[in-house]
Amino acid sequence: xxSVLIVDDHSIFRSGLRSDLDADLDVLGEAxxxxxxxxxxxxxxxxxxxxDVHLPxxxxxxxxxxxxxxxxxxxxxxxxxxxSAEDVVGVIRAGARGYLTKTSSxxxxxxxxxLVASGDAVFSPRLAGFVIDAFGAAAGEQxxxxxxxxxxxxxxxxxxxxxxxxYAYREVATELFISVKTxxxxxxxxxxxxxxxxxxxxxxxxxxxxxx
Amino acid sequence: xxxxxxxGAARTSAPAGTGRAPLxxxxxxxxxxxxxxxxxxxxxxxxxxxxxLALLSLVGGFGALLYLWLWLALPVQTADxxxxxxxxxxPTAAIGLGATAACVVLALGDTATRQATALPAAPxxxxxxxxxxxxxxxxxxxxxxxxxxxxxxxxxxxxxRLGTAGLLVAGSLGLLFGSPAAPxxxxxxxxxxxxxxxxxxxxxxILWTELIDERAARARDGERAEIAAHxxxxxxQSLALIQRRAGPGTDVAxxxxxxxxxxxxxxxxxxxxxxxxxxxxxxEDAARIELEHPVRIDxxxxxDADGLDEATAAAVIAATREALLNAARHAGGxxxxxxxxxxxRVDVFVKDRGPGIDPGDIPADRIGVRExxxxxxxxxxxxxxxxxxxxxxxxxxxxxxxxxEQHD
Numbered sequence: 001x002x003s004v005l006i007v008d009d010h011s012i013f014r015s016g017l018r019s020d021l022d023a024d025l026d027v028l029g030e031a032x033x034x035x036x037x038x039x040x041x042x043x044x045x046x047x048x049x050x051x052d053v054h055l056p057x058x059x060x061x062x063x064x065x066x067x068x069x070x071x072x073x074x075x076x077x078x079x080x081x082x083x084s085a086e087d088v089v090g091v092i093r094a095g096a097r098g099y100l101t102k103t104s105s106x107x108x109x110x111x112x113x114x115l116v117a118s119g120d121a122v123f124s125p126r127l128a129g130f131v132i133d134a135f136g137a138a139a140g141e142q143x144x145x146x147x148x149x150x151x152x153x154x155x156x157x158x159x160x161x162x163x164x165x166x167y168a169y170r171e172v173a174t175e176l177f178i179s180v181k182t183x184x185x186x187x188x189x190x191x192x193x194x195x196x197x198x199x200x201x202x203x204x205x206x207x208x209x210x211x212x
Numbered sequence: 213x214x215x216x217x218x219x220g221a222a223r224t225s226a227p228a229g230t231g232r233a234p235l236x237x238x239x240x241x242x243x244x245x246x247x248x249x250x251x252x253x254x255x256x257x258x259x260x261x262x263x264x265l266a267l268l269s270l271v272g273g274f275g276a277l278l279y280l281w282l283w284l285a286l287p288v289q290t291a292d293x294x295x296x297x298x299x300x301x302x303p304t305a306a307i308g309l310g311a312t313a314a315c316v317v318l319a320l321g322d323t324a325t326r327q328a329t330a331l332p333a334a335p336x337x338x339x340x341x342x343x344x345x346x347x348x349x350x351x352x353x354x355x356x357x358x359x360x361x362x363x364x365x366x367x368x369x370x371x372x373r374l375g376t377a378g379l380l381v382a383g384s385l386g387l388l389f390g391s392p393a394a395p396x397x398x399x400x401x402x403x404x405x406x407x408x409x410x411x412x413x414x415x416x417x418i419l420w421t422e423l424i425d426e427r428a429a430r431a432r433d434g435e436r437a438e439i440a441a442h443x444x445x446x447x448x449q450s451l452a453l454i455q456r457r458a459g460p461g462t463d464v465a466x467x468x469x470x471x472x473x474x475x476x477x478x479x480x481x482x483x484x485x486x487x488x489x490x491x492x493x494x495x496e497d498a499a500r501i502e503l504e505h506p507v508r509i510d511x512x513x514x515x516d517a518d519g520l521d522e523a524t525a526a527a528v529i530a531a532t533r534e535a536l537l538n539a540a541r542h543a544g545g546x547x548x549x550x551x552x553x554x555x556x557r558v559d560v561f562v563k564d565r566g567p568g569i570d571p572g573d574i575p576a577d578r579i580g581v582r583e584x585x586x587x588x589x590x591x592x593x594x595x596x597x598x599x600x601x602x603x604x605x606x607x608x609x610x611x612x613x614x615x616x617e618q619h620d
Contacts, residue, residue, distance in 0.1 A: 010449050016457060054444065081448045102452035103469075125548055129512035132552070137514075164512050165561040165610070166548020171601065 002117045005046040006030045007037040007066065008079070009056055013102070017050065017079075020106025025113055034058025037066045041074055047117045050109070051096065053080035053087045064094035077116045079109075088127055089134070093195050098122025120184045121191040128163035131190060134199065137161075149197040152190065159186045237286040246282045312350060312379045315343030343383060343403075347376045347410060373411055380407030440479040448472060462506070470503055490525055490558065491551045497533045498549060505540035507547055515553030524558075524615055527592040532560050534584040535611040539564035543609065560613040567607075589613055 003026045008014050014030045021027065028044045031037035034057040041049060049070075053063040061068070067076050076096040080087055081103075088099050097116045100109060101124065112122040123131070135141065135152045137160065143151040152160065155176075162172045169187070173180045235253040238245035247265060251258035268275030350372060384403035451472040458465040491513035498509040520528075532549070539547045543566020552559045581598055589596035594615030601607035 009445070010453075013449055013453055016453055020456065081444065081452045102449070103455045105456065125510055125512045125550065129514045129550065132514040161550070161552070164514065164552075165550040166510070166546075166563040 001026045002048060002114060003028050003044070003046045004113060005037075005040055005044055005049045007032075007040075007049060007055065007063075008052040009033060009054075010052075013052075017106070017109065020109065021113070022107070022110035025110055034061070034065050034069075038069045041066070041070045045074075047075065048113050049074060049076045050113070051076050051078050051091070053078050053091050062091075063096070064091045067091065067094040067096055075116050075119075077109075077112055077122060079104075088130060089194070092127070092191070095195065097191065099127050100124055101126075115184075119188075121187045123160075123163050123187055123190070125164050125166050128160045131194060132157065132160050132164060135193070135197075136199075149193050150199045152193070156186050156190050156193075159183060160190060163187075235286060237283070244283050246279055246286065249286060250282065311346040312343055312376060315346055343380070347380055347406065350376050377407040377411040380404070380410065436479075443475060443479060447475060451475070465508075466502060466506070469508065470499070473499055490520060490528060490553065490560075493525075493529045494532050494549060494551060494560070497529065498536055501533075501536050501540050505537075505544065507540040507544050509536060509540075509547045509549060511549045511551070513551040513553075515551075520553075520558060520617060524592045524594075524617070527588050528558060528560060528594075528613060528615060531585045531588045531596060531613055532562060534581075534588075535562040535613075538581065538611075539566070539609070542566055556617045558613075558615050558617070561610060562613075563601075563608060563610040565608040585611060585613070589615065 001024060004021065005028050006014050006017055007030070008017070009032045011032070014032075018027050018030070028046050029040055031040045034055050036057070037049075037051070037055065038058070049066075051063045051066060055062045055066065058065050058069075063076075063078060063080075067074075070076075076091075076098075078088075078091040078096040078099045079102050080091075080099070081101065092099060097119075098112055098121055100112055100122065104112075104124075115122050131137075131152070135150070135157075137152050137157045141151045142157065143153045158176060159172055162175055163169075167175065169180050169183045172183045176183070232255065233252040236249050238249045238252065247261045248258050251261040254261065265275040265279055268278065380403045384400035384407070387403070388397060388400040451468045454468040455465045455472070458468065491511065494513075495511040498511050501507065502509050536547065536549070539562060543564035545565050547565075548561075548563045550559075550561045550563075585598070586596045592615060594613065596611065596613045598609065598611050600609055
């Protein structure tokens with residue numbers, strides 16, 4: 001059973017999300033600001049933290065601050081009403097493994113929680129669009145080797161494009177004649193690049209959110 | 213204060229009924245528009261107002277003072293639509309420049325005659341003070357009356373400044389070489405200095421007003437950011453919750469989504485220029501379709517937005533709209549749109565999760581897909597395909613539109 005901690009400063013949203021999640025997800029608790037979230041994560045050690053990007057308290061860093069102050073290995077899935085690049089990229093670069101908008105259905109959130117719990121990444125179409133933009137993939141930039149962090153490989157770009165087009169992982173796999181597992185590993189590779197790359201577009205976003 | 217009647221000023225009579233015209237300056241190019249503005253407000257002919265002002269000026273200069281005060285205090289009527297003709301634009305500056313020139317010539321002539329008749333050099337040549345006054349007046353006019361006048365540009369005010377400063381410099385040089393004595397040298401330096409100040413002053417004034425404007429704008433931005441943060445934390449969250457609870461496609465969710473989008477546009481979109489690029493246009497169409505059909509459309513875009521010729525863009529937008537309408541009518545639910553620009557091409561994908569249609573099954577008389585999507589894109593040199601998703605059900609339909617941009 002996957003254990004979940006819900007971090008959001010709106011109690012209505014927390015209870016709404018709690019009742020929407022699938023029955024096989026075990027909600028350990030809730031937290032409403034940065035400090036209580038950091039404390040609850042340390043105490044409860046949940047598999048996945050459902051994290052609001054905009055959170056009060058702490059040093060004013062919001063969800064990204066929670067990620068940075070939590071022990072390594074905690075898995076975060078970011079939820080936000082905002083889909084602005086700064087918010088999304090900020091929390092992903094801080095270490096979150098996925099990003100969903102708050103309008104996503106309970107079913108979608110549950111599925112994403114399971115993906116994140118098993119170590120995979122969750123990319124919404126919009127996040128995939130950002131990634132293509134941020135890595136200059138639409139303009140034709142392409143990585144020469146797998147070690148390169150600042151550009152996407154041809155395959156990663158294909159996967160990102162399909163996700164941006166609204167394909168589920170399973171559909172991406174069918175489309176590219178690869179297994180779902182391979183799709184997931186491509187997405188994880190892109191997530192790693194997103195977090196480690198020093199492309200100026202990404203660092204600019206990150207520094208705007210005071211992450212550096 | 214005898215100003216020539218402004219063209220069309222007599223037409224600006226007060227509107228009939230209860231409402232008076234607002235008290236505004238109506239600059240016409242030659243006049244600052246005080247009298248005509250006052251006339252429009254009082255509902256009197258402009259001639260009477262001017263006469264009254266002239267008569268009042270006889271009473272201790274009251275009329276003149278009132279005129280000046282109104283000139284300073286009244287806001288300018290901007291949304292006039294009527295621009296002063298170019299012919300009336302130049303004379304004001306020309307009169308000022310002419311007066312300056314005349315005074316300079318007078319001053320030079322004066323010193324010359326004094327020298328010729330071997331009189332002691334006058335402490336102040338009589339033409340100089342008026343010359344300085346005229347120069348200053350010209351500057352003030354071009355700064356205060358003409359600034360913000362859409363009919364006049366940067367180049368006009370630069371010309372006026374150059375003219376004024378040039379005349380003063382010429383005058384001072386004339387003085388200096390005409391009679392190289394100590395008093396004239398002082399005067400000449402004074403004129404040079406005034407010329408320099410007149411040349412620099414407008415720039416300083418403009419910088420100063422820009423600074424003030426910017427400070428005000430920043431204060432406004434700060435206020436809006438605060439409101440945005442508050443609404444973000446309350447209203448947007450509630451709207452998101454409503455959409456989650458109501459499920460996609462329901463009326464409540466649609467209204468909440470439309471509200472959310474409007475609020476978001478207002479909160480975050482006001483600063484960015486209304487770039488009418490492809491993705492924005494498609495997103496607007498999607499928003500409209502969402503309001504009328506039980507569907508949720510997510511528009512994602514990437515790539516830069518520059519240079520796509522209008523006919524191509526219009527065709528792509530229209531074809532995408534048709535694809536979205538099809539998806540909304542026949543599939544419903546969630547629809548994804550992805551717009552990608554780059555490497556000299558534009559790609560648009562519209563994917564729904566409905567039962568899926570096969571392009572082979574479409575009857576020949578169905579104009580929607582064949583003509584509005586495929587034909588339209590083919591006519592601008594691109595390709596459009598409609599296909600059913602692979603894999604198990606629900607397969608959905610995806611419309612792909614690709615147009616390579618022509619390079620010439």
